[in-house]
Amino acid sequence: MHPRIGLPVVGMVGGGQLARMTHQAAIGLGQSLRVLAASPDDAAALVARDVMIGAHTSYDDLETFAKACDVVTFDHEHVPPEHLRRLTAAGHTVLPGAGALLHAQDKQVMRARLGELGLPVPRWAPVASAGDVERFAAGGGRAGDRARWPVVVKAVRGGYDGRGVWVVSSAAEARPLLASGVPLLVEEWVPLRRELAALAARSPFGQGAAWPVVETVQRDGICVEVLAPAPGLPAAVAERAEQIALTVARELDVVGVLAVELFERTDGELLVNELAMRPHNSGHWTVEGARTSQFEQHLRAVLDYPLGATGMTAPAVAMANVLAERADGPGLDERLHHLTARWPALKVHLYGKQPRPGRKIGHVTALGGADIAALRRDATAAAAYLATGVSAEVRHR
Amino acid sequence: MHPRIGLPVVGMVGGGQLARMTHQAAIGLGQSLRVLAASPDDAAALVARDVMIGAHTSYDDLETFAKACDVVTFDHEHVPPEHLRRLTAAGHTVLPGAGALLHAQDKQVMRARLGELGLPVPRWAPVASAGDVERFAAGGGRAGDRARWPVVVKAVRGGYDGRGVWVVSSAAEARPLLASGVPLLVEEWVPLRRELAALAARSPFGQGAAWPVVETVQRDGICVEVLAPAPGLPAAVAERAEQIALTVARELDVVGVLAVELFERTDGELLVNELAMRPHNSGHWTVEGARTSQFEQHLRAVLDYPLGATGMTAPAVAMANVLAERADGPGLDERLHHLTARWPALKVHLYGKQPRPGRKIGHVTALGGADIAALRRDATAAAAYLATGVSAEVRHR
Numbered sequence: 001m002h003p004r005i006g007l008p009v010v011g012m013v014g015g016g017q018l019a020r021m022t023h024q025a026a027i028g029l030g031q032s033l034r035v036l037a038a039s040p041d042d043a044a045a046l047v048a049r050d051v052m053i054g055a056h057t058s059y060d061d062l063e064t065f066a067k068a069c070d071v072v073t074f075d076h077e078h079v080p081p082e083h084l085r086r087l088t089a090a091g092h093t094v095l096p097g098a099g100a101l102l103h104a105q106d107k108q109v110m111r112a113r114l115g116e117l118g119l120p121v122p123r124w125a126p127v128a129s130a131g132d133v134e135r136f137a138a139g140g141g142r143a144g145d146r147a148r149w150p151v152v153v154k155a156v157r158g159g160y161d162g163r164g165v166w167v168v169s170s171a172a173e174a175r176p177l178l179a180s181g182v183p184l185l186v187e188e189w190v191p192l193r194r195e196l197a198a199l200a201a202r203s204p205f206g207q208g209a210a211w212p213v214v215e216t217v218q219r220d221g222i223c224v225e226v227l228a229p230a231p232g233l234p235a236a237v238a239e240r241a242e243q244i245a246l247t248v249a250r251e252l253d254v255v256g257v258l259a260v261e262l263f264e265r266t267d268g269e270l271l272v273n274e275l276a277m278r279p280h281n282s283g284h285w286t287v288e289g290a291r292t293s294q295f296e297q298h299l300r301a302v303l304d305y306p307l308g309a310t311g312m313t314a315p316a317v318a319m320a321n322v323l324a325e326r327a328d329g330p331g332l333d334e335r336l337h338h339l340t341a342r343w344p345a346l347k348v349h350l351y352g353k354q355p356r357p358g359r360k361i362g363h364v365t366a367l368g369g370a371d372i373a374a375l376r377r378d379a380t381a382a383a384a385y386l387a388t389g390v391s392a393e394v395r396h397r
Numbered sequence: 398m399h400p401r402i403g404l405p406v407v408g409m410v411g412g413g414q415l416a417r418m419t420h421q422a423a424i425g426l427g428q429s430l431r432v433l434a435a436s437p438d439d440a441a442a443l444v445a446r447d448v449m450i451g452a453h454t455s456y457d458d459l460e461t462f463a464k465a466c467d468v469v470t471f472d473h474e475h476v477p478p479e480h481l482r483r484l485t486a487a488g489h490t491v492l493p494g495a496g497a498l499l500h501a502q503d504k505q506v507m508r509a510r511l512g513e514l515g516l517p518v519p520r521w522a523p524v525a526s527a528g529d530v531e532r533f534a535a536g537g538g539r540a541g542d543r544a545r546w547p548v549v550v551k552a553v554r555g556g557y558d559g560r561g562v563w564v565v566s567s568a569a570e571a572r573p574l575l576a577s578g579v580p581l582l583v584e585e586w587v588p589l590r591r592e593l594a595a596l597a598a599r600s601p602f603g604q605g606a607a608w609p610v611v612e613t614v615q616r617d618g619i620c621v622e623v624l625a626p627a628p629g630l631p632a633a634v635a636e637r638a639e640q641i642a643l644t645v646a647r648e649l650d651v652v653g654v655l656a657v658e659l660f661e662r663t664d665g666e667l668l669v670n671e672l673a674m675r676p677h678n679s680g681h682w683t684v685e686g687a688r689t690s691q692f693e694q695h696l697r698a699v700l701d702y703p704l705g706a707t708g709m710t711a712p713a714v715a716m717a718n719v720l721a722e723r724a725d726g727p728g729l730d731e732r733l734h735h736l737t738a739r740w741p742a743l744k745v746h747l748y749g750k751q752p753r754p755g756r757k758i759g760h761v762t763a764l765g766g767a768d769i770a771a772l773r774r775d776a777t778a779a780a781a782y783l784a785t786g787v788s789a790e791v792r793h794r
Contacts, residue, residue: 006728006729006730006751007729007730007733007747008730020424021424023424023444024421024424024425026444027417027418027420027421027444028421028744028745028746028747029733029745029747030729030733030747030748030749030759032443032444032749045446046429046446047420047423047424047429047445047446048444048446049442049443049444049445049446049448051446288710291742291744291764292741292742300737305733305734305737306734306737306738306741307737307741308737308741308742309741309742311742313685313710313711313764314710331403332403332404332427333403333404333405336404336426336427336702337701337702337703340697340702340703340704340705341703344689344703344704344705344706345688345689345705345706345708347425347688348425348426349425350404350425350426350427351427352427352429354403355403362427367688367710
C-alpha cells in the first residue's frame, strides 16, 4: 500500500513501451507504476517515478522488486516460469499467475491445452528431428491428412515479432533448425485470408470484457497496422472470436489483458495462433479508440477493480506502428513538427527511443467515420514519415 | 535537448495536478516532463521521472531548474514577475512570456489592457480606500451609471478558487479589506445567467486553436462542474466567446493554453472575468472529450509544434471535480472499486492526494449523447461518492 496516497502499488516487470503506456494510464487511476527496467534508458524508465534497474532473469532482483509492490505484473513473457512460481510461493501476488502465463511462454503447453478445451488450433506436433517434420508434412499428424509442404517450424519458447518462426518446404530446410537443440514444434501452414486479434481482459473476481475484434496487418512477421473493428468481418465470426478470447481467459485463469492472435482461414474458419497475457500491440488503438484502454483495463484487472466499458469511441480506427528505417535526415523533433502540421487530428505515441533502423519507436492512431481506407492511408503515411523523415509522395516519385 | 531521445526538454514550474496531467500527455509525445515541485508528495512529483524539489519563489531554484530545460512553462501563476523577466534576460525560454503572464497575475493590468483592446469587461476601478468603493458604487466609475450595491472587491494579485474576492454591500463592509494594505480593485456586481469558459491555445508561430465554449458551474467560488459544449448557448455567442479568447491570446502574445473565464449576463452579453495561461480546470473534459487535450496542446504550443485538432469526440461531456469531504469511512481504493462497478464508462482522474476535506483530489468525466442532464447526474454522483465514500442515495434518504 502506497503510504502517501492510500492506493495499492502495481509493479510491472519490463520497462518497454507497454510499461510506458501502462504508467500513462496508471496516472489517471491515482497510481504511479513501479517498473523493473533493464536500463535507465528503457522506454518506461524515462517517464516513471518508481523505477528499479534490474534483470527479469534474476530471482533476487524480482524479489527485491516485488517486496515494494502489492501486485506484480508484466510487460513481456520472458520471466522464467520457475521464478514466477517461487515469487508466488514467497507470498507475492503475481498476475497473471505462473500457471496462466506458462501458456503465453510455451507454445507446446498452449497448443495442447487449447486442444483439450476444444478450441480451434492449427494441426501441430512436437518435433525432435527433421524426420519428424517430414512425417508431419506427410500427414502423420492426423489420420487422413494429405502430405503438404510448406510447414511451419516454431520455437516452443521465446519467439516474438516473427523471430522463432520458420516456414520450411523440405526436411533438408528443417535440418539446421533441429540441429540447434532448441525445443521446436511443427504446424500446418494455414492458407490465410488475414490475421485477426481478439483482445479481452479478466479480473480475479472473474469478470471478463472483450473489445471489438481487429484485423492485424503483418509485414515480415511483424504487426504493422491494426484496423478496428476488423473490416467486413461477419458478426457471427466476430462473436466467435470474442468467445474464444473470453473462454481462454476463463479456462486458463488469466488475470489482466489477454490477446488472442487468430488466423482467419480462406474458408472463413478461425484458428488460434498465439496468446499474450499483457497489453498487446493489437490493442494500442484502444488508447483513444475505446472507452477504456487496454492499459487502464490491465491495471483495473490486476487491482481487481471492476472492468471498464470496452465500446469504441469512433466508428473506425486505424493504428500504424512506426518501425524506424532511417536515422539520417530530419531528427525526430523535426519529423514530429511536420507530422503534426499535416495531420492535426492524428494521435502520435512515441516511446522515447532513438529512431535507429528496425526499432519500433512509436505508433500513430487515426480515428474517424466508417471510411477505414482513408484512416489507413493517413496512419500509414504518417508512420512512414516518422520512420524515414521522407514523405511518401517524395519517396514514390 | 534530451541526450537520449533527441527531443527538447519541457520544464513545468509547479507540481500540482496540472503538471501531473501534463506529464501524462507528454509521454505520448515522446517527452518526459521535467517538474519543479515544492515537495516529493506533490501530485506531479509522484509520477514524473525528472523532478526537482525547490521553491517557485526562489530565483536560484528557478534558474537551476531552467538550466536543464529547453523551455520553461507553468502550472500556476505564482512565480514573481521579476523572476520571469530575469530568467528571460538570462537567456532561458519562458512560455508564456513574462509580459503575457502578467495579465494572469495582476487583475488591474489585465482589466486595463482588455479595456484598451475594446474587449468586454465589468465596470471596474482601482481603490485605495473605503471611500473609493463608495464612490464606485455611487456611479463614479463611469458617467451616467447609477449607484448600485453590492459591488465586488478583488485582490489585484493572488486570488484563486474564490479567495481574494469579496462581495460587499456597504463602505463599512469594505473598510476592513482596505485596511489590510493588499492592493485591491472594485468591480460592478454582474447579474449572471451563468459562467462560461473559452479555452484556446496559441503557438509562438502565431497559430491559434479554440475548443468549444463550456459552461462552468461554481459553488462557493470554486468550479465544481463543467459542461461541454455550454448547453443552449446560441451559436453567435459561442463564436463571440471563441473570438474573445483568440483575440486575447494574439494581442497579449500568449503561448500555451489560455482560459478566459466569462460571465454570461442575464441580458445575454459576455464579460471577461479572469484569465489563466496554463491548462485549466475548465478544460479537463478535453482529455477524453476532445481530439487534442489541453495538456497535449499546451505542450505542442510551448514546443512550437503545430496545434492539434480541437473537435469533440462525443456530442456532450460533463466533468465534475472531486472535492474531498470525508476522510473517514471507506478508503480511496474502496471508493474507486465501487465507483468503477457502478459507472463502467466514466473516466476517473485521481491526483495522488489523500482525501482530506476541502482538497480537490480528482475529477470524473462522463461522455455521451446529447442528454447532458444524464451525463451531469452520473458525473456529479460519482464525484460525490469519491468525495464522501457515501452514495448519494444513502445520503439523501
